[in-house]
Amino acid sequence: MSLDYVKFTPGFGKFMPKEYRDMVEAGPFGKKTTVSQVGTFKEILEEHPMCAGCAMTLFIRLAIIAFPNPEDTITVGTAGCGRLAISQAAIPFVYGNYGDQNGVASGLSRGLRLRFGDRPKDVVVMAGDGGMADIGFAQTLHSWFRKEKFTTIMLDNEVYGNTGGQESGMTNKGQVLKMAPLGKKFEKMDMLGMAKVAGCAYVATVVPNNPRRVESVIKKAVLIAREVGPTYIQAYTSCNIEYAIPTDQVLQDCKDVENDRYKFTEYLTDEAKEHLATLYGYKEYLPKPAAALTKG
Amino acid sequence: MYLVANIDQEICAATSCKLCTQYCPEANTIQYDTELGKDKGFKYGSAYVAVDRCKGCAQCVWVCDNMAKHKAIKMEMIDQIGDQALTENISYHGKTTQAVLASPWKS
Numbered sequence A: 001m002s003l004d005y006v007k008f009t010p011g012f013g014k015f016m017p018k019e020y021r022d023m024v025e026a027g028p029f030g031k032k033t034t035v036s037q038v039g040t041f042k043e044i045l046e047e048h049p050m051c052a053g054c055a056m057t058l059f060i061r062l063a064i065i066a067f068p069n070p071e072d073t074i075t076v077g078t079a080g081c082g083r084l085a086i087s088q089a090a091i092p093f094v095y096g097n098y099g100d101q102n103g104v105a106s107g108l109s110r111g112l113r114l115r116f117g118d119r120p121k122d123v124v125v126m127a128g129d130g131g132m133a134d135i136g137f138a139q140t141l142h143s144w145f146r147k148e149k150f151t152t153i154m155l156d157n158e159v160y161g162n163t164g165g166q167e168s169g170m171t172n173k174g175q176v177l178k179m180a181p182l183g184k185k186f187e188k189m190d191m192l193g194m195a196k197v198a199g200c201a202y203v204a205t206v207v208p209n210n211p212r213r214v215e216s217v218i219k220k221a222v223l224i225a226r227e228v229g230p231t232y233i234q235a236y237t238s239c240n241i242e243y244a245i246p247t248d249q250v251l252q253d254c255k256d257v258e259n260d261r262y263k264f265t266e267y268l269t270d271e272a273k274e275h276l277a278t279l280y281g282y283k284e285y286l287p288k289p290a291a292a293l294t295k296g
Numbered sequence B: 001m002y003l004v005a006n007i008d009q010e011i012c013a014a015t016s017c018k019l020c021t022q023y024c025p026e027a028n029t030i031q032y033d034t035e036l037g038k039d040k041g042f043k044y045g046s047a048y049v050a051v052d053r054c055k056g057c058a059q060c061v062w063v064c065d066n067m068a069k070h071k072a073i074k075m076e077m078i079d080q081i082g083d084q085a086l087t088e089n090i091s092y093h094g095k096t097t098q099a100v101l102a103s104p105w106k107s
Helices: A018-026 A055-066 A082-086 A101-116 A129-134 A137-145 A191-198 A211-227 A247-260 A270-280 A291-295 B009-015 B019-023 B059-067
Strands: A073-077 A093-095 A122-128 A151-156 A202-206 A231-236 A265-268 B003-007 B030-033 B046-049 B073-077 B090-093 B096-099
Touching: A018 B090, A055 A082, A055 A122, A055 A151, A055 A211, A055 A247, A073 A082, A073 A101, A082 A093, A082 A122, A093 A101, A101 A122, A101 A129, A101 A137, A122 A129, A122 A211, A129 A137, A129 A151, A137 A151, A137 A191, A151 A211, A191 A202, A191 A231, A191 A265, A202 A211, A211 A231, A211 A265, A211 A270, A231 A247, A247 B059, A265 A270, B003 B046, B009 B046, B019 B030, B019 B059, B030 B096, B059 B073
Parallel strands: A073 A093, A073 A122, A122 A151, A151 A231, A202 A231
Antiparallel strands: A202 A265, B003 B073, B030 B046, B090 B096
């Protein structure tokens, strides 16, 4: 894993597809790119088979742009809509069996630490609410209790979108879906609370209608996961097919849901704040001078 | 026939908010060219759509109408729009991209 793995063998560049040549020449590898520069560099994500106007795709696109060191990142995913886009990116993608993505990421993260020592190699798990809160629930929670150092991102579309609209643990109470005609009988699972209890160093909720906030949340989560402990991001990424949202109203729905039940929240442990302030220069987390000193 | 997003370069080059480039769910579909409006005397460059990648979801239309309030993007039939960019005609130059606009329908 280094910058060399994206480059051509000398002499073979002219035979490569245009997209690949653009990625090597104008991609974000080894540079600092931000969301505000989008549209002027070749993105790591390529064309993908996800539905038109999917908010999950928008979140995945922003998340991949926001990775602090894309050349040193591995993504792990599992069955679900998300892997259709995450696997179409120019960074390595590991496909776990359904539900074992956090187990796979634990081994991967430990192995990379043994092989590369202090050089940062980031492991980022991106999976849906079904893979993380229902079928992979045990592995997800156990990886947090073991304090495995990697980032877990839940793409919460509140439904099993890929298989026709069954209710998941993250569906809201009373929600009627195609394969849940009587409405869901119990409350949405409190994964944020469980992440805090299990000892995550950083927990955040985010909605993709604020790209710069998505960028800042992903950057913090990945940087904290390098040394402090597990980090968890829960992102609302609506399913416009199963919830019958017209594609041009997807962002309006994001806005409504953000105001209603998915407000931006961020939780950091003191150790995580100190880590960000001392190593990465986050000024807002520097210890504040005592009140008596500032008055004098 | 199908709909793709079409950006009015005269409105875009007068404001240059770049919001649509950030909100498109498709990668490298709405691109930005810092020179596109300048030859017509506008202050900034303009965004443009790589029509071969556009899936026609119209999220950029909502963003331009409701967030930026510029109303520069419309959905139009691909055989009825004028010169547009295709991925194969886009080149990257550091802080900008450059697109050779041509009719996607006649080629």
